[in-house]
Amino acid sequence: MRVVDLRSDTVTMPTPQMREAIYHAAVGDDVYGEDPTINELEELGARLTGKEASLFVTSGTMGNQLAVLSHTQRGDEVICETESHIFYYEAAGIAVLSGVQARTLTGDRGILSAEQIASVIRTEDIHQPPTTMLCLENTHNRAGGTCYPLSTLASIYELSKKNNIHVHMDGARVFNAAVKQNVSIDKISCYSDSVTFCLSKGLCAPVGSLVAGSKKFIEKCRRQRKLLGGGMRQAGFLAAAGIVALNSMVEQLYIDHENARLLADGLANMAIAFDADTVETNIVIIDTLPLGQTAAQLSHKLAEKGIKVSQFGEHKIRMVTHYGITADDVNYTINELSSIVKG
Ligand code: TLP
Numbered sequence: 001m002r003v004v005d006l007r008s009d010t011v012t013m014p015t016p017q018m019r020e021a022i023y024h025a026a027v028g029d030d031v032y033g034e035d036p037t038i039n040e041l042e043e044l045g046a047r048l049t050g051k052e053a054s055l056f057v058t059s060g061t062m063g064n065q066l067a068v069l070s071h072t073q074r075g076d077e078v079i080c081e082t083e084s085h086i087f088y089y090e091a092a093g094i095a096v097l098s099g100v101q102a103r104t105l106t107g108d109r110g111i112l113s114a115e116q117i118a119s120v121i122r123t124e125d126i127h128q129p130p131t132t133m134l135c136l137e138n139t140h141n142r143a144g145g146t147c148y149p150l151s152t153l154a155s156i157y158e159l160s161k162k163n164n165i166h167v168h169m170d171g172a173r174v175f176n177a178a179v180k181q182n183v184s185i186d187k188i189s190c191y192s193d194s195v196t197f198c199l200s201k202g203l204c205a206p207v208g209s210l211v212a213g214s215k216k217f218i219e220k221c222r223r224q225r226k227l228l229g230g231g232m233r234q235a236g237f238l239a240a241a242g243i244v245a246l247n248s249m250v251e252q253l254y255i256d257h258e259n260a261r262l263l264a265d266g267l268a269n270m271a272i273a274f275d276a277d278t279v280e281t282n283i284v285i286i287d288t289l290p291l292g293q294t295a296a297q298l299s300h301k302l303a304e305k306g307i308k309v310s311q312f313g314e315h316k317i318r319m320v321t322h323y324g325i326t327a328d329d330v331n332y333t334i335n336e337l338s339s340i341v342k343g
Helices: 016-024 036-049 060-071 093-098 114-118 150-162 174-181 215-227 236-249 253-269 295-304 327-342
Strands: 053-057 077-081 101-105 131-137 166-170 194-198 209-213 283-287 316-320
Touching: 016 236, 036 053, 036 194, 036 209, 036 236, 053 060, 053 215, 053 236, 060 093, 060 131, 060 166, 060 194, 060 209, 060 215, 093 101, 114 150, 131 150, 150 166, 174 194, 174 253, 209 215, 253 283, 253 327, 295 316, 295 327
Parallel strands: 077 101, 077 131, 131 166, 166 194
Antiparallel strands: 053 209, 194 209, 283 316
């Protein structure tokens, strides 16, 4: 049976060029700083984000958690969005590992404003935890791949600096934002003190993320990474795929966006109260309620046709376009969905 896997862009497979690079990679013991391929990847990550340094980590989750560990002290308060990955999907890591409290704000389709943030910054008072960190997710996953406008990032950063708040960007999909906004990622990451981005989502590398920031911040992250057991040895094999990801996979992300748009237009044409304009990058979220179905029912019917989607709540499903999905796969999905909708 034909399989169209729209669950996530994490299901992407390493490309032939990556497999070749993995095979030929020069490696060494990275805990001694002796893996040339990891060193090359980390230099590339720093250069692309316009930061002093970057660190190769096992996952986006580890990158985010290292950022919180390195920017905060126990008892601090961290502002984040209600549906952000760092709050919603990281197993309460910021509370467990860093001992900080989350102050959540609900953004407009995931996007926070400077005014909202200003309204919750704590004042100097022994009753209150100090606000020391802000996390922004760009693109925002659960909000459907939405991007922060650069002007919003600029005003948030200015506000944060005035209040001595460290800004971290969970840029797991920041390259999708950069492609959508037609800028290089340093034009986005300049509005945060640190940024995490994933190599293993739309960019197709098998494993790994980078966290970037100042040299001092990355030194702290390196120590915390060791604490978490994330100091890897000859992991240059993984970094080799990451270098290919950064050098040759970014340009193709626009195709994923075009396919998401094709899917969105198809859904809008089915008259299921879907606004195609809400789709900005490679994530499409649909409300199953107008179809008289739960997310579980609809995803089960789609699975019978070989179409895999993620359930994102009782009445929400998420579909993500990526390197393994063609326009033909999208048309197949639209046709099958249309038949299900017509009953
Ligand atoms: N997101 C995954 C799931 O965990 C939901 C997905 O399929 O989208 N930040 C953001 C914005 C993410 O979407 C993810 C992964 C992460 C961080 C964590 O990355 P990993 O999976 O590498 O730990």
